[in-house]
Amino acid sequence: MKRSSGLWWGVMGVILCLFIFSCAQKEDVIVLGEFGSLTGVTATFGKSTQRGIEMALDELNQTGGMEGKRFKIVVEDDQSKPEEAATAVKKLINQDKVLMILGEVASSRTLAGAPICQDAKIPLITPASTNPKVTQVGDYIFRVCFIDPFQGEVMAKFARNTLKVSKAAILKDIKNDYSVGLAQFFTETFTGLGGQVIAEESYAEGDIEFRAQLTSLKAKNPEVIFIPGYYTEIGLIARQARDLGIKVPLIGGDGWDSPRLVEIGGKALENTYYSNHYTPEDPRPEIQKFITEYKTRYNETPDAMAPLGYDAAKIAFDAIKRSGILQEQNIKKAYKENPKASYLMEAINTPGNRQPIRDALAKTKDFPGVTGMITIDENRNAKKTAVVVKIEGGKVMFVETINP
């Protein structure tokens, strides 16, 4: 008898749970999507971005959400592969029916997802894809970082004016849009400033042997080598360059930025510089507050991808708020237009509702982000300053700020 009553309570409990869960599903949450490289070769990019976004999300929800609505972000992993990025975006749009999408650091992967967002008219904000082609996909694609022509320009100016060199060599990743773009813009500015690019060599993502390229670069005696690649290869390139007796400075772009860089490169990274979106040494209170919070949460100093993810999410929330679609009367209107809708996301999930979000995003002006004041220009790119940092004693040190 006793036993059967226990069973009875168990069944009751399960039913109760189911009831609670079914209610939770209909709770009025706003669903956004995120795709990123949580695993794969550039895993730190995706992880850092995701942490930044998570911080922004928790901050919003802990302060009562927006117009009394809580937010949720569905995260899809693309395993650092462009084809998986396309699949992830399709899933977010078709299955999770997200309001808008945040995503991808690597330009080649954002470029795989962007046309799908553009066709579906879902606004996409990339936190860190710097290739100019990304936002040229269409009017629904935005970014909160600077673009490669600017980054290439920054490093060319830095090499010419600060390092005071005139003969540069380039080693680029031929399979990577970002790297090829950066190499091109570097060359343009550097030659414009009276410098000379005396040699250009290339490698492919995933290579581990670079001695052949480095040997032929060394024979030309450059004063600086520009390597616009990702941290996964830079560490080994630096090691092999120093092994071969190349002592000149190595310089690069924001793709270098990862805690893994110094781990792989070690001492070979002394006398190297790269451009970045921010530096943890910047005393601005927004940055310091972000860093303290990030450190308590994840026990690590954030690289640039984390604050960029944070800023992307903040700007997304800001645009949704300014678009007004969550205002009482607009929600009522949405329910009236979609009488079959049983919960909030279903009601507001209409193509027409994305238009005001897009317009609000395009009007973003002087948004105080962690990575600087963000203004979205007419090409949907962010106008921002860049910093140049140096690696010294295994630590990243601030060198100078370069304005657009």
Place this chain on the structure above:
Amino acid sequence: MSEFLQQLINGIAWGSIYALIALGYTMVYGVLRLINFAHGDVYMVGAFAGFYAVRWLDLGQEPTLFGAVVVFLFAMLVCALLGFIIERGAYKPLRKAPRLTALITAIGISLFLENAGQLIFGADPKFFPQIITKSDVISSGGIILTNQQLIVLVVSLCLMASLQLFIKKTKTGKAMRAVSFNRDAASLMGISVDRIISITFMIGSALAAAAGVLVALTNPKIEPLMGIMPGIKAFVAAVLGGIGNIPGAMLGGMIMGIAEVMVVGYVSSTYRDAIAFAILIIILLFKPSGLMGAFTGEKV
């Protein structure tokens, strides 16, 4: 001139890695007539075994020669065991099946190891600690040869020579050759064919592990998919030298390494992979049995 010499050194050092992987390929093929496509992935497991050995022994801070040897042997042991398990689990049940079945199983094992590797080790690249302190052996006239590169070359030459001796001079080696000639006749002579095949696999896998640790010594970044390309290229190297022929594998590996480095250094890195397959096509067209392979007439 110094640039060319440096490129030659780069090529030889890089080629000896291919040669080491090719040795395992060629040996398994010689005995079993099976192209073990999982070989490149065993090489990856070898590198990771070395990586974890360094961690457990805590050798990262102060490299010692003894430590390096321990790491090396540990990786070889792990892979020998892995080779044994793969052979017993996947290939032995298919011994009587058509050759194509075994080949497809080999591809299956390869994919299994790649994905299991991503699951267990994580897809993120890892830094392989320096188990031998780097120093320059030659450093004059713009030419630099590091001790690590020299070690790679010397170790692979030694392994090749001892493998050759093992096969030509020992009883087990003789049994291997017998199994390679005619499996049925060998078993009639009292040779335990299963045992010999297992030993072949274990030695082949241990060689792959050696290559894995050596490559991690000069190019210290390892990840679970690192075996795919070297695996294919070493296969080409084995075919180039004459598959089944041990000095041929060494020669093939060297040619591949030097060709690759020269193409990258003097033409373009875009052709890095293309050169390997161009060599494969040319060799198959003009000398299908490979540079050092014996011509075997088709039995009708």
